[in-house]
Amino acid sequence: MITIEQLSKVYHSKGKSVIGVDDVTLNIDQGEIYGIVGYSGAGKSTLLRCMNVLERPTSGIVRIDGIDLMSLSPKELRKARQSIGMIFQGFHLAMSKTVLENVAFALKASGVGRKERRKRAEELLVLVGLDDKANQYPAQLSGGQKQRVSIARALANNPKVLLCDEATSALDPNTTKSILKLLQEINRELGLTIVLITHEMEVVKEICDRCAVMEEGRIVEQGSTYDIFAYPENELTKRFIQTVIDFQIPEEQLVKSQGTIVHMTITGELAGESIVSDLLQHHDIRGNILHGKIDYIQNQALGMFVMELTGDRSEVERAIGTLHDKLEEVEVLQDAGTADQSMARAE
Numbered sequence: 001m002i003t004i005e006q007l008s009k010v011y012h013s014k015g016k017s018v019i020g021v022d023d024v025t026l027n028i029d030q031g032e033i034y035g036i037v038g039y040s041g042a043g044k045s046t047l048l049r050c051m052n053v054l055e056r057p058t059s060g061i062v063r064i065d066g067i068d069l070m071s072l073s074p075k076e077l078r079k080a081r082q083s084i085g086m087i088f089q090g091f092h093l094a095m096s097k098t099v100l101e102n103v104a105f106a107l108k109a110s111g112v113g114r115k116e117r118r119k120r121a122e123e124l125l126v127l128v129g130l131d132d133k134a135n136q137y138p139a140q141l142s143g144g145q146k147q148r149v150s151i152a153r154a155l156a157n158n159p160k161v162l163l164c165d166e167a168t169s170a171l172d173p174n175t176t177k178s179i180l181k182l183l184q185e186i187n188r189e190l191g192l193t194i195v196l197i198t199h200e201m202e203v204v205k206e207i208c209d210r211c212a213v214m215e216e217g218r219i220v221e222q223g224s225t226y227d228i229f230a231y232p233e234n235e236l237t238k239r240f241i242q243t244v245i246d247f248q249i250p251e252e253q254l255v256k257s258q259g260t261i262v263h264m265t266i267t268g269e270l271a272g273e274s275i276v277s278d279l280l281q282h283h284d285i286r287g288n289i290l291h292g293k294i295d296y297i298q299n300q301a302l303g304m305f306v307m308e309l310t311g312d313r314s315e316v317e318r319a320i321g322t323l324h325d326k327l328e329e330v331e332v333l334q335d336a337g338t339a340d341q342s343m344a345r346a347e
């Protein structure tokens, strides 16, 4: 649905050039929810604004539903933009218009008659759960309700794509959840393709089918949300994941430890199996869970455990061998006795 090829955007200001987006190639499929994460200044908004040519790329190609947006005349581009809705962190509502008028206004430019505009706006307000607020003004609404209005407005022209720039960043966690749920419903019911940019990995985990991580204008890693969480490769990706699933072991715990500390990722069907208890039953070792969680990402289980294994060194090694055979991700964080040695050195 969205094809981006070797897209770059360079800003020139006060004789200096700043790279906003650097050689990004990306394909977003029809009907998926695609997340783009990155810290401030990574180039997320620039990339998103290039997708509807609010920002004209310096080089590269942007195609939406097969149409090369850069090749269009201004008039054609205005028309093409009607199939691309957009919502923002700051809502961008007209404060002097009622909720209904805000939504109906989006249909004016596309030549829809007054009566029809009103009818369609009323339907959209039902869709976002705000039909009882039709005659109120934005100032009378909460942040979550304002974002619902802007979603209704963005959907007015039956877009194929919805671009969301930090749409939940100004909202509290509960309101964020309800807006994400609404976006998910819209995605499923209308088959709308959604691109969602955020600096919160939790948002990606909640609703994105696939995602990309951006740094300094580039995409450093991309994949299905499940794989990104289960097998992150880039250091930045790992840092983002740690904000949601933190498996850092406190230094004092590591120093105290007598055993071998292993981190294991148990994916898919295996997460429901008794990998840990089998391990302890079949090997003459003891296991102490230091961290453990089974999370569900896109309805697929993802288990993460950090365990301290103690016992005869060769038996512990055999147990780790068993884990390697069964699991894709097993990492020894600290060998048995390492803490003793480092303490001895310190003394």
Ligand SMILES: Nc1ncnc2c1ncn2[C@@H]1O[C@H](COP(=O)(O)OP(=O)(O)OP(=O)(O)O)[C@@H](O)[C@H]1O
Pocket: 011, 012, 013, 018, 019, 020, 021, 038, 039, 040, 041, 042, 043, 044, 045, 046, 047, 199
């Ligand atoms: N209009 C502009 N003129 C000059 N430089 C710009 C302009 N817009 C963005 N930039 C620069 O491009 C880079 C990417 O900015 P962008 O706004 O895309 O980042 P972002 O990932 O959306 O950040 P944030 O999370 O803070 O919104 C930054 O270095 C920024 O300073």
Ligand SMILES: [Mg+2]
Pocket: 044, 045, 046
């Ligand atoms: Mg931004």
